[in-house]
Amino acid sequence: MIELDKLRNVGILGHGGAGKTSLGEAMLFAGGASQRLGRVEDGTTIFDFEPEEIRRRISLSTAFHSLSWKKVRLTLIDTPGYAAFLPDTINCIRGLGGAVFLLNPSTGLRVETERLWTRANDCSLSRLIFISKMEREKSNVREALEAIFSGLEVRGVYLQLPIGAEEGFKGVVDLLLMKAFIFDGEGGKFSQTEIPDDLKKPAQDLRVQLLESVAETDDALLERYLEAQDLPLEDLKKGIRSGTLKGKLFPILYGSAMRQIGVSQLLDAIIDYLPSPLDQGEVQGKNPVTRELEKRVHDPSGPLAAYVFKTIIDPFAGKLSVMEIVSGKIATDMTVYNPNKQVKEKIGQLFRLEGKKQEPVREAYAGEIIAAAKLKEVASGDTLCEEKSPIQFEGLTHFSPLISFALEPKTKADEEKVPQGLHRMMEEDPTIEMHRDLQTREFIISGMGQLHIEVMVEKLKRKYGAEVELKAPKVPYKETIKGAASAQGKYKKQSGGRGQYGDTWLKIEPLPRGKGFEFVDQIVGGAIPRNYIPAVEKGIRETMVEGHLAGYPMVDVRVTLYDGSYHDVDSSDMAFKIAGSMGFKNAIEKAKPVILEPIMHMEITVPDECMGDVIGDLNSRRGKVLGMETNGHSQTIKALAPMAEVLKYAQDLHSMTSGRGGFHLEFARYEELPPHLAEKVIKEAKAAAEAHHKA
Ligand SMILES: Nc1nc2c(ncn2[C@@H]2O[C@H](COP(=O)(O)OP(=O)(O)OP(=O)(O)O)[C@@H](O)[C@H]2O)c(=O)[nH]1
Ligand SMILES: [Mg+2]
Structure with missing residues (x-):
């Protein structure tokens, strides 16, 4: 058994393309866990091993690998960063001991960064901040970084100062040792030297900031610092460690995964400052x-x-x-x-x-x-x-799917494999939802974005041998009623043999949004025998799923069964189920049925100069802008918009902002679809159903 203080479980977190996998590979290589440096561009990484990841050069699923550094077993957890795959990351954060959080200063504060940071806060996750890709960053890294920090409402503490900028980036000044590490050889080799003259003053200033930040986290340290105007190395390290564990300090380090600069220093910092399981608390x-x-x-x-x-x-x-x-x-x-x-x-x-x-x-x-x-x-x-010491931890965070597509199996054989394959995939990925459209018999799959769905289709073929074609995205409309009505549902049949008899009187009325379905049994005096009442409810529930106007499931309805009659011989569960269903259908017609559409909450981050275009475009999509926030040179727009209008927003925003915008969608609520649009949806549903019946 390994000593607990010799373990670190460290996630690599950051927005899509921040450089996480590359950094993970550089750490594995530096620690001798791999014999050559894996590269995302060449599809040779250890972490992105699935064919779908290699082909797209992005991480789709969290992956694990360990290495040994200074006698500590460090398990690295490389996570996806693109929005559509963030649920996996968000649900893995709880399993982490600490994290290396990657920021790209020149990219600004991305929505994904914000979501991950907030989730890490909620889980009290200790974090180091690493600025990778330093050879690509502009020379004003600190300024750009501070803008991100102010957006996240945190203060980072610098442990290093970069040496050289952009292409000339070649190492770091260590502000604890007050020494320079210059990377001059291949394969991450470096030498320790004196601080270059031009950096002496800035290094001294930053060290004072570091000392002050650390001293502020602990009264005893503060006293010692005020007395001596300095702290011994051991105290300083201990202070950084305890501040980081408590989530009061976020130490910042620099480097380049691609050029293997600063990687050994980051590994040291992980061992020195991130928690072992012993430090993780209750x-x-x-x-x-x-x-x-x-x-x-x-x-x-x-x-x-x-x-x-x-x-x-x-x-x-x-x-x-x-x-x-x-x-x-x-x-x-x-x-x-x-x-x-x-x-x-x-x-x-x-x-x-x-x-x-x-x-x-x-x-x-x-x-x-x-x-x-x-x-x-x-x-x-x-x-x-253990059964005798039971405990149950909180479950996964649920994510509502953002987009739905119809799947068409290519052959009869595929048709059978599709549901099996999808069910296996849903075990891995709880954000996938699947159902069969009752009218068209199509498979409808829902996921977090178009890319997510495309990946599913590829995996279906590769792993489960089911080939399908994707059809246009679907909006998960729902139906409800706006008024109250009462109606009778009577089912009576007497053609030969045993007859059928069920008779119900129902009242239906709207419930507040999101309440689903309520069944109230108000039968008194045995108008309908007790044992038939569940059948009535079942008949109603089955009818609700089928919808009334356009085949979308009906929600937010209360049904009260208040009267009826029965027949001693001819009544049965089946007859009452049909009667319930008939009564419900009769009542809906009189209760002003309407279609509901999902409304999304949007957070769109765009460069200043694109603001006007993006807001104008939102208005043309029936969007409502709720507010705006400035952070650095970008703006975050908060808005509500119908899902139907933003199905392909990723593509459109990309072209409006030349790829510099980012956005995040979350389901907000259902609202009534305006009548002229409802008419269209109903017409389309009827056409689809007819086409299916003819086929
Ligand atoms: N110049 C430079 N490019 C880098 C560096 N690290 C990563 N990249 C490039 O940045 C791109 C994204 O790198 P990844 O390592 O896949 O980033 P990621 O954060 O794992 O991305 P996702 O997992 O898809 O969110 C790739 O093209 C890398 O080659 C670096 O240190 N310097
Ligand atoms: Mg990756």
Whole structure:
């Protein structure tokens, strides 16, 4: 068993394309975990190993690999940064001990950066900040960086000063040692020298800032600093460590993953300043039975408590449940309890994930990230524990899908493989949703963006052999009613044999937005026998799913069953189900049915000069601007807009801002679709249904 203080689980976080994977590769190489430096451009990285990632040169899923640095086992977790793939990152953040957060000063504050930063705050995640790509940054890095910090409402503390700018970037001044590290050889080799003359003064000034920031975090340090106007190296390091662990300090380092500059220094800083599991403190959960607060600390001798934050479907190993062991130990053949599913399961093979490879281990302890193979009932978000010391950690963060497409299987054989493949993919990626359109029988899949869906289609083919074609994006409209109405639903049949008889009187009325469905049973005096009432409700529910105007599911309706009649011989569940459905349909017609459309909350970040165009465009999309914020040379616009109008916003914003804008969409609420547009939607739905019936 490895000592807990010799472990670090460190995520690499940052917006899309910030340089995370490249930095991860540079660290693995520097630590001797890989024999050559993997490059995203060449598709040779350890972290981006899936064909879909290699082809696009972006990370689509979180990946793991460890290295050893100064006798510490450092597990690096490379995460996706593009918006459509951020849910995976956001759900992995809880499994992290600390993080290296990448910022690209010249790119400004991206929405993705903001979301990740906020999530890290919520999880009290200790962070180092790394400015990679320094050989590409403009010389005003500090100014640009400060603009980002003010947007994030944090203060970073500089541990280094870059030497040389842009192409001439060649090393860093270490403000703790007051020495320079010059990278002059190949493969990350550097030499330690005196600080170049022109940097002596700025280095001295920045060191004072560093000392002050560190002293401010601790009264004892402050006293010592005020007395001596300096701090000994050991105190300074301890102060930075404790400030970073408490989330009061965010140390900043510089480098270049591509040129392997500053990578060893970053690895040192990870060991020196980021938490080991021992420093991570209590993890809160609930007792699944009493619902009372339960806590665990990272202690290998405590009762088992592990949190599954990710699922991988591996072509060879099968389903892998990736978990952080918070407390205790887990071993092959052990029986564990899953409070989320209320089942016990036996642990089979355990693996440590190393890129696309898995290294089998017999057991693992608190503080480790481990994958368990082929656990049947376990899903991402579940807790595993001992049945006699039960605990349940908070589950995954839910993300509402932002876009839907219809899938058309290419052949009959594909048609059967599609749902199987999609179900496997949904285990890995809980942001995927799938249903079958009841009218057209099409498969509708929903995801976080067009790119996300395209990747799904590729994976369906590669991993599950199902070929499909994507059809136009669909908006998940819903239906509801605006008025109240009552109606009868009577089903009576007496043609030969046994008859059918069910008779219901229903009242329907609108519920507030988001309330779904409510069924009220007001039958008194046995007008309908009790045992038939669930059948009435079932009939209504099934009818709601089919919608009334355009085949979209109906929501926010209360149905009150208040009267009816029955027949001693002819009544049955089936007859009452049909009667309920008929009554509901009759009532809807009189209750002013309408179509609802999803409205999205948008945050759009654009350079100053594009503001006018972007706002004008929003207005033409039925958008409502809620407010604007300035940060540096960019503006963040907050707005509401109907989803139907922003299905292809990524492309449009890209062309309006020459690729410099970014945006983030989140579902806000459903609103009534204006009548002229509703008419169009209804017409289209009818046409689609007719075309299907003819086919
Ligand atoms: N010049 C330069 N380019 C870099 C450096 N690091 C990364 N890049 C380039 O930046 C681009 C994105 O790099 P990645 O490492 O894939 O970035 P990422 O943050 O992992 O991206 P996602 O995972 O897709 O969010 C690639 O073209 C890299 O070659 C660097 O230090 N210097
Ligand atoms: Mg990446």
